[in-house]
Amino acid sequence: MNEDFERRWEAARHWAREAKEAGWLANVDIAPLESLEKASPSGLFEAGSHRPLVAAFFGGTGVGKSTLLNRLAGQAIARTGVERPTSREVSIYLHESLHIRQLPAGFPVERVRIASHDDDKRRQVLWIDMPDIDSTETDNRDLVVDWLPHIDVLIYVVSPERYRDDKGWRMLREHVREHAWLFVMNQWDKGCEVQYLDFAKLLQQGGFGDPLMFRTDCREESEKRKSDDFAPLEAAIQSLADDHLIQQLESRALDARLDELRSRVAVCLAGLGEEAGVDFLRTRWAEIWRESGEELLKGLEWPMGEVAHSFIARDSSPLRRSVKLEQAETGKALSPSLLWDDWAQMQLQDAMDRLFMEADDHHLPIPPLRRGLGRVAKEASRWIPAEAQKALRLALANPGNALQRFFLRLTGGCAVLLPLAAMGWVCWQAVDGYYQSALSHTGFLGADFAIHSTMVVAIAWLLPFFLHRQLKPSAERTARKGLRNGVGAGLARIQTGVDEALEQYGTDRRAWTDAGEKLLAPAESSQRNLIHHEMLERMIPAGQVAAAGQNLL
Numbered sequence: 001m002n003e004d005f006e007r008r009w010e011a012a013r014h015w016a017r018e019a020k021e022a023g024w025l026a027n028v029d030i031a032p033l034e035s036l037e038k039a040s041p042s043g044l045f046e047a048g049s050h051r052p053l054v055a056a057f058f059g060g061t062g063v064g065k066s067t068l069l070n071r072l073a074g075q076a077i078a079r080t081g082v083e084r085p086t087s088r089e090v091s092i093y094l095h096e097s098l099h100i101r102q103l104p105a106g107f108p109v110e111r112v113r114i115a116s117h118d119d120d121k122r123r124q125v126l127w128i129d130m131p132d133i134d135s136t137e138t139d140n141r142d143l144v145v146d147w148l149p150h151i152d153v154l155i156y157v158v159s160p161e162r163y164r165d166d167k168g169w170r171m172l173r174e175h176v177r178e179h180a181w182l183f184v185m186n187q188w189d190k191g192c193e194v195q196y197l198d199f200a201k202l203l204q205q206g207g208f209g210d211p212l213m214f215r216t217d218c219r220e221e222s223e224k225r226k227s228d229d230f231a232p233l234e235a236a237i238q239s240l241a242d243d244h245l246i247q248q249l250e251s252r253a254l255d256a257r258l259d260e261l262r263s264r265v266a267v268c269l270a271g272l273g274e275e276a277g278v279d280f281l282r283t284r285w286a287e288i289w290r291e292s293g294e295e296l297l298k299g300l301e302w303p304m305g306e307v308a309h310s311f312i313a314r315d316s317s318p319l320r321r322s323v324k325l326e327q328a329e330t331g332k333a334l335s336p337s338l339l340w341d342d343w344a345q346m347q348l349q350d351a352m353d354r355l356f357m358e359a360d361d362h363h364l365p366i367p368p369l370r371r372g373l374g375r376v377a378k379e380a381s382r383w384i385p386a387e388a389q390k391a392l393r394l395a396l397a398n399p400g401n402a403l404q405r406f407f408l409r410l411t412g413g414c415a416v417l418l419p420l421a422a423m424g425w426v427c428w429q430a431v432d433g434y435y436q437s438a439l440s441h442t443g444f445l446g447a448d449f450a451i452h453s454t455m456v457v458a459i460a461w462l463l464p465f466f467l468h469r470q471l472k473p474s475a476e477r478t479a480r481k482g483l484r485n486g487v488g489a490g491l492a493r494i495q496t497g498v499d500e501a502l503e504q505y506g507t508d509r510r511a512w513t514d515a516g517e518k519l520l521a522p523a524e525s526s527q528r529n530l531i532h533h534e535m536l537e538r539m540i541p542a543g544q545v546a547a548a549g550q551n552l553l
Contacts, residue, residue, distance in 0.1 A: 005257055009038055012265050012519045019268070023367030024512050029271035032264045038257070039149040042250060044100050052098060053241040053249075054150060056128035059157035060165050064186040067218035068157060069093075069129055072234060074119055089113055090147060093127040095120070111143060124241035152249045153180045153240060153539075160191030163199045180249055180539035181211065182236065188215040189226045207541040212236060236535065248533060252540055262520050269516045270363070277362030278506040281369075284358050285498055292351040293491045296344060300487055307338050308479035311392065339487060340384040348380055348494065368508060372501035376494060383493045388486030395482025396475070407467075414464035422460035426453040 016030040045051040057065045073093060089111050092100070096116040128151065130144050158165075163185060183203060185196055196215060203211040214229035214236075239245065352373045359369055429449070 005254055005261070006038055008258070008519065009036060009261055012261060012268075015515055015519065016265075016268050019272075019512050019516075022512075023371065024365045024509070025268055025271050026365075029268050032267050033261075036257075036261060036264055037149045040250065040253065040257075041150050041152050044150055045098075050243075051246070052094065052124050052126045053152050053237070053246055054126050054128065055153040055155055055237060055240075056130055056147070056151045057155050057157055058130055058133050058144070059186075060162055061132040063157045063159040063162060064218055065129065065157050067220075068155075068184065068186050068216055069127060071216070071218045071230065072237070073117070073127060074122060089131065090143060091115065091129040093117065093129070095123040095126075097123065098126065125237060148179070151179055152246065152253075153182060153237070155182045155184060155237075157184045157186050158199065159187045160185060160195045161187075163195065164202070179253065180240065180536065181208070182233070182539065183211050183213045184216055184233065185213065186216050186218060188217045188228050189219065189224075191215065208538075209541070210538045212535065212538050239535065245533070245536070248536060252536070265516055265519045269513060269520075271365065272509055272513050272516070273359075273362055273364035275506070275510070277359070277364045278502065278509060280362060281355060281359055281364070281505075282499065282502050285355055285502065286495075288351050288354050289491075289495050289498070292347055293495075296347055296491060297484070297487065299347070300339060300344065303339055303341070304480055304483040304487065307388075308476050308483055311479050312475045338385075339388050339483070340381050340490075344384075345377070345381065348377055352377060352498075365509075369501075369505050372505050373498060376497040376501055379497065380490070380494050383497075384487060384490035387490035387493060388483050391486030391489060392479055392482040395478050395485065411464045411467040414467075415461065418464055419457055419461035422457040426457060429453070 012033060013030075016025060016033050019025040020027070020030055041054040042051055044054070057069055059065045091113045093115050094100070094117075096118050098116075100114070128147065130147065133141065133144055183199070185191060185199055196213070200211065200213055203213070214233040216230050216233065217225040217228045218230075219225055240249070355373070356366055356370065359366055430453075433449070
C-alpha cells in the first residue's frame with residue numbers, strides 16, 4: 001500500500017518540480033507538496049515482517065503519562081529501571097524479540113531512548129513516550145511532529161485540572177485522520193463526572209462523534225485507586241494489536257495521506273490559475289493594444305515625416321533612394337531604428353506590463369507569460385522597420401489611391417493624344433485651305449490662322465499636362481502614407497504575435513493542468529479493503545476536525 005502512495009507522491013513531486021522549473025509554479029506553491037510526510041509505522045520494521053501496534057502517549061506537563069505507561073506496561077518493564085524521559089527525549093518500549101530497522105532520517109540518536117522487555121503478553125504493542133507537547137521549546141514540538149507519521153494509535157492523556165488546555169490539541173489536530181485516537185482522563189481520583197462529560201462534549205465538538213474515553217487512576221498504591229476504566233483501556237489496546245486491525249489502521253492512514261496528497265496537488269493546481277483568466281487576458285489585450293496603438297501612431301508621426309523627407313531628398317533617382325529603416329548591429333547591442341526608437345519600445349513594454357498586472361490579478365503565472373511576450377517585444381524592433389520598408393516601396397510604386405491613379409493615367413494620355421489631335425486638325429486645315437486657294441485663286445492661310453492654330457495646339461497640350469502634374473501625388477506625401485501603412489501593419493503584426501503568445505500560454509497552462517488533474521484521480525485506494533469496525537469508527541473521525549472545536553481543547 002505504501003508503495004502506491006510513494007509512487008503517486010514521486011509522480012506529483014516530479015510534476016510540480018518540472019512546473020516550477022518552467023516558471024508555472026513558485027516555491028510557495030510546491031512547498032506543501034515537498035514537505036508532505038510519506039513515512040508510516042511499518043517503515044520502522046523490516047518489510048514483510050510482523051510488526052506490533054505502535055502506540056504513543058501524548059499530553060501536557062503533569063497529566064501523569066508516566067504513571068499510566070507504567071501501569072499499562074506492567075511490572076516487567078517497571079523493574080528495568082527505565083525512568084520517565086526528560087522533556088527533550090522520546091522513549092521507546094518494545095519486546096526483546098522486536099527490532100527497529102532504523103530511526104527516521106535526521107533524528108538525533110541522543111534524543112531517543114530504547115528499552116526492551118520480555119513480557120510476551122505485551123509483545124504486540126510498541127510503546128512510545130513522547131515529550132510534553134505543551135513545552136515551550138520549539139525543538140520538542142518538532143520532535144513530536146516528526147514522530148507522528150510512525151504512530152498507529154495516539155493515546156491523548158489529560159487531567160481533570162488541565163483537560164481544557166488546547167496547546168497539544170492545536171499541534172495534533174492537523175493529523176487527526178491519520179491515526180486512531182484514545183482519550184484518557186488520568187488522575188481520576190481528583191476528577192468528577194461533570195469534568196468527564198464536559199471533556200466528552202468538547203471532543204464531540206472537535207469532530208469525534210462518539211470518542212473512546214477512559215478514566216484512570218494510576219497511583220502506585222493500588223489499594224487507594226479509585227474505580228476507573230483501566231481494564232477497558234487495556235482491552236481496547238490489546239484488541240487493536242490484532243494483525244487484521246493493524247492493517248485496517250494502516251489502510252485508513254494511507255487513505256488519509258492520499259487525501260492529503262491530493263489536497264496539496266490541488267494547491268499547486270490553484271497556482272496555475274483558471275481558464276477564464278486566460279480568456280480575459282485575450283479580450284483585455286485587444287483593448288489595451290487598441291489604446292496603445294493609437295498613441296504609438298500619433299507619437300510616430302514626426303519620425304515618419306522625417307524618414308519620408310530623408311528618403312525623397314537622398315536622390316532624385318528611385319533606384320538610389322534608400323534610407324535604412326531597420327536596426328543596425330553595433331557589437332552585441334542594436335542601435336535604435338529610425339521608426340522604432342526607445343520611446344516606442346517603452347510604450348509597448350508599458351502595454352505588456354498592464355497585461356502582466358491583469359494576469360497577476362487573476363492569479364495566473366507570470367514568468368511563462370513574460371517569456372512569450374518578451375519574444376514578441378524583441379521582434380517588434382524588426383517587424384516595424386521591415387513592414388515600413390515594404391509598404392514604402394509599394395506606395396512609391398503605386399502612388400495615390402485607385403481613383404487618383406485612373407485620372408493620372410487619363411490626363412497622361414490626354415497630354416499626348418490631345419496635342420496630336422490638335423496638330424492633326426491644324427494640318428487638315430492647312431491642306432484644305434491650300435486646296436481651296438488653288439481652285440479659287442484666293443489668298444492662302446494668313447497670320448490669324450497661324451496664331452489660332454498655335455494656340456489650339458498649345459492648349460491641347462498644356463491643359464492635360466497641367467492637370468496631370470496637379471493630380472500626381474507628392475513623393476513625400478506618398479512616402480509618408482506608405483510609412484504610416486507600414487507602421488500600422490507592424491502594429492497589427494505585434495497584436496497577432498501577442499495573440500499567438502497568449503494562445504500558446506493557454507495551451508501550455510491546460511497541458512500542465514491536465515497533467516496535475518490526473519494526479520487527483522482516485523488511486524487503487526485501500527478503501528476497498530476497509531471494513532466497518534465499531535471501535536475503529538469511534539477512534540477515527542470521518543473528516544477533519546470541525547472548525548468549531550479546533551480551539552476548545
